[in-house]
Amino acid sequence: MSGERVTRLRGKDLLGIDPLSPGEIQLILDTAVEMREIAQRPIKKVPALRGKTVVNLFMEASTRTRFSFEMAEKRLSADSLSFAAASSSVSKGETLLDTALNLEAMQPDFLIIRHPHAGAPHRLARVLRSSVINAGDGAHEHPTQALLDALTIRLRRGGLAGQVVAIVGDLQHSRVVRSNVLLLSRMGATVRVAGPPSLIPVGMAALGCEVYTRMEDAIAGADVVMMLRIQLERQGRMNFPTVREYYDFFALTPERLKLARKDCLVMHPGPMNRGVEIDSRVADGPQSVILEQVTNGVAVRMAVLYLLAGGYGEPTAN
Amino acid sequence: MNRLLIKHGRVVDPAQRLDDGMDVLLADGVVARLAERIEDPQAQVIDAAGLVVAPGFIDVHVHLREPGFEYKETVATGVAAAVAGGFTAVCCMPNTSPVNDSAAVTEFIAKRAAEAALARVYPIGAVSKGLAGEELAEIGEMVRAGVVAVSDDGKPVHNAYLMRRALEYTQLFGIPVIDHCEEPTLTSRGVMHEGAVATRLGLAGIPAAAEEVMVARDVVLAELTGGRVHIAHISTRGALERVREAKARGLQVTCEATPHHLALLDQAVADSEFDPNTKMNPPLRSQEHVAALLDAVLDGTVDCLATDHAPHHADEKALEFDLAPFGVVGLETALPVTYDLLVRRHGLPLKNFVALWSTAPARLLGLPGGNLKPGSPADVTIFKPEARAVVNPERFRSLSRNTPFGGQRLCGWPVATIVGGRVAWQRERR
Numbered sequence: 006m007s008g009e010r011v012t013r014l015r016g017k018d019l020l021g022i023d024p025l026s027p028g029e030i031q032l033i034l035d036t037a038v039e040m041r042e043i044a045q046r047p048i049k050k051v052p053a054l055r056g057k058t059v060v061n062l063f064m065e066a067s068t069r070t071r072f073s074f075e076m077a078e079k080r081l082s083a084d085s086l087s088f089a090a091a092s093s094s095v096s097k098g099e100t101l102l103d104t105a106l107n108l109e110a111m112q113p114d115f116l117i118i119r120h121p122h123a124g125a126p127h128r129l130a131r132v133l134r135s136s137v138i139n140a141g142d143g144a145h146e147h148p149t150q151a152l153l154d155a156l157t158i159r160l161r162r163g164g165l166a167g168q169v170v171a172i173v174g175d176l177q178h179s180r181v182v183r184s185n186v187l188l189l190s191r192m193g194a195t196v197r198v199a200g201p202p203s204l205i206p207v208g209m210a211a212l213g214c215e216v217y218t219r220m221e222d223a224i225a226g227a228d229v230v231m232m233l234r235i236q237l238e239r240q241g242r243m244n245f246p247t248v249r250e251y252y253d254f255f256a257l258t259p260e261r262l263k264l265a266r267k268d269c270l271v272m273h274p275g276p277m278n279r280g281v282e283i284d285s286r287v288a289d290g291p292q293s294v295i296l297e298q299v300t301n302g303v304a305v306r307m308a309v310l311y312l313l314a315g316g317y318g319e320p321t322a323n
Numbered sequence: 324m325n326r327l328l329i330k331h332g333r334v335v336d337p338a339q340r341l342d343d344g345m346d347v348l349l350a351d352g353v354v355a356r357l358a359e360r361i362e363d364p365q366a367q368v369i370d371a372a373g374l375v376v377a378p379g380f381i382d383v384h385v386h387l388r389e390p391g392f393e394y395k396e397t398v399a400t401g402v403a404a405a406v407a408g409g410f411t412a413v414c415c416m417p418n419t420s421p422v423n424d425s426a427a428v429t430e431f432i433a434k435r436a437a438e439a440a441l442a443r444v445y446p447i448g449a450v451s452k453g454l455a456g457e458e459l460a461e462i463g464e465m466v467r468a469g470v471v472a473v474s475d476d477g478k479p480v481h482n483a484y485l486m487r488r489a490l491e492y493t494q495l496f497g498i499p500v501i502d503h504c505e506e507p508t509l510t511s512r513g514v515m516h517e518g519a520v521a522t523r524l525g526l527a528g529i530p531a532a533a534e535e536v537m538v539a540r541d542v543v544l545a546e547l548t549g550g551r552v553h554i555a556h557i558s559t560r561g562a563l564e565r566v567r568e569a570k571a572r573g574l575q576v577t578c579e580a581t582p583h584h585l586a587l588l589d590q591a592v593a594d595s596e597f598d599p600n601t602k603m604n605p606p607l608r609s610q611e612h613v614a615a616l617l618d619a620v621l622d623g624t625v626d627c628l629a630t631d632h633a634p635h636h637a638d639e640k641a642l643e644f645d646l647a648p649f650g651v652v653g654l655e656t657a658l659p660v661t662y663d664l665l666v667r668r669h670g671l672p673l674k675n676f677v678a679l680w681s682t683a684p685a686r687l688l689g690l691p692g693g694n695l696k697p698g699s700p701a702d703v704t705i706f707k708p709e710a711r712a713v714v715n716p717e718r719f720r721s722l723s724r725n726t727p728f729g730g731q732r733l734c735g736w737p738v739a740t741i742v743g744g745r746v747a748w749q750r751e752r753r
Contacts, residue, residue, distance in 0.1 A: 023523075102642075122644065144527075146525065183525060207517050208518050208519025208522045211522070212522070212523060
């Protein structure tokens with residue numbers, strides 16, 4: 006990729022993959038590899054972010070991502086507090102901007118935000134002094150997910166360039182697919198996407214991927230198959246008929262997996278709908294790296310926090 | 324006697340096929356005389372050397388928000404914005420609270436406009452009671468009170484039966500039905516133009532087809548009824564094709580285009596990082612549609628320009644893109660945005676530019692003005708083609724600041740706005 010070695014991130018925020026250069030992506034992944042070691046130690050904590058304050062503002066349901074960020078913050082010795090939309094003042098009619106400005110008045114260093122509407126972190130980042138990390142905004146981006154997915158592939162395969170990655174599912178409503186296509190294509194992988202034609206947004210290919218409607222065509226010979234959660238709660242019944250029929254055409258079954266390379270990795274950002282988009286025999290099978298993704302998530306988030314805090318050099322020293 | 328003499332200007336009046344250096348004398352609220360040289364010692368003189376003197380610009384599509392949403396705009400602030408933008412008359416849409424679906428509300432708006440005494444205000448009444456799309460409003464009563472057209476703007480007349488009857492009934496008064504064309508079941512939860520930009524941003528799209536489907540229906544109903552339909556803020560290639568075909572077949576179908584749909588692309592949403600001031604309905608379109616719209620303005624398919632001036636409070640526009648209301652203000656940027664784009668960059672003849680903002684809208688709605696013939700209302704827009712300035716929303720007369728053009732350097736600004744022979748606004752000298 007880019008010849009020049011990048012040693013720090015340019016922006017104060019991590020809003021998406023789109024603004025990142027290949028060098029910056031490389032830097033985050035390299036740093037995450039080092040961060041992984043911390044979890045192997047008997048004392049899983051370094052003082053890198055001691056004295057820094059992190060606010061986790063989750064305005065949309067999330068367990069995995071929030072816990073992952075919280076775990077990353079604790080391992081770096083940051084002080085953090087979390088709150089969810091249901092318990093926030095949002096339900097009392099306060100605007101997002103007011104909520105964020107009130108939090109900012111308490112002078113945190115980081116604001117991690119998960120939000121149901123695309124662009125919300127971007128609007129906040131323009132007015133806030135603290136570093137904003139996008140933990141998923143609507144159907145737009147989920148940069149730390151794409152980074153942890155990339156780390157998982159890289160650790161298993163030694164690199165991203167040349168890998169053929171098939172992503173299958175509800176492309177319309179998925180922020181995971183957008184961030185992944187942007188990241189993987191930028192790092193030299195070939196990305197194929199597939200899903201019901203009624204859930205493929207207009208102009209998808211322009212993100213940097215090949216678009217398929219038949220799942221079998223997308224996964225044929227693939228090095229990695231990534232299944233997306235079918236988000237029933239985000240749509241009515243007009244986009245596809247039933248879960249049963251969805252399984253018939255788009256679930257990753259042991260039979261379909263045989264179309265991919267023999268050692269093809271099976272990934273899923275979670276939470277899985279077993280028996281809907283993924284068969285349990287595959288999810289729990291030998292090719293599945295789904296739990297490794299979760300492990301790598303903590304490392305990637307540690308790396309992002311560390312780098313945005315201005316850290317460089319040796320992060321893992323005690 | 325109230326006499327105003329505009330000297331040394333370049334008088335452009337498409338209705339008289341006039342484009343010449345002339346003096347214009349206004350007296351007692353009407354145009355008195357045009358001649359190469361006029362001297363009148365009793366008249367107040369405006370030196371228009373280097374300026375264009377045109378019949379008053381008319382904006383057939385604004386939202387003045389009063390009654391009901393006075394925190395966004397009032398009739399008084401709306402007409403102040405109008406004259407500061409070079410407009411001598413505006414037509415205001417009925418989606419107020421209460422809705423302008425009765426003579427009483429029409430009269431209230433007219434009274435407020437008379438108090439403000441700046442631009443002329445011609446209210447547009449609702450097609451349906453309460454804009455509910457179920458039963459016809461008392462259109463005849465409203466016409467008596469002064470409405471010049473009917474529209475359920477903000478939404479389409481979705482019920483085809485109601486639209487048919489409206490197109491028939493309005494023939495009693497010779498007024499058009501103005502339709503905001505979108506098929507709501509196709510628009511769904513969309514917040515911007517459906518296309519590659521929306522896909523990248525993860526925002527729900529409004530397909531171009533949603534507009535075209537409804538325009539196609541309206542064309543069919545115009546043929547069925549012989550009624551007059553005017554398509555508000557047309558924005559797609561397909562919809563323009565339908566209008567072009569309808570006109571070729573002699574149907575009474577007209578349309579208007581807004582400055583923002585001509586000057587901006589859907590990419591503006593991405594470039595501004597989700598700025599809700601790039602959110603309006605219809606949405607900013609992709610290059611393909613914007614190019615088609617520009618062609619349609621240049622070839623005359625588009626009958627007139629209109630701003631769809633839609634003021635919203637800063638607090639409302641500070642929300643997330645999905646949640647912020649649709650709409651942008653336009654009165655105080657329309658002239659430079661369209662002059663810069665159409666005349667300076669695309670070579671539209673000046674007389675066509677004036678026709679799009681004055682002659683055509685006056686004819687479309689049967690309004691007085693739109694020309695400088697002796698005896699016509701003394702409504703005059705004076706602007707300076709070479710004036711360059713940066714759009715500064717802080718200086719707007721409008722109560723609202725929701726413009727996507729802030730900071731843009733544009734060419735062609737109004738200098739003075741004369742309504743009924745009185746200087747309603749004049750640019751401060753700096």
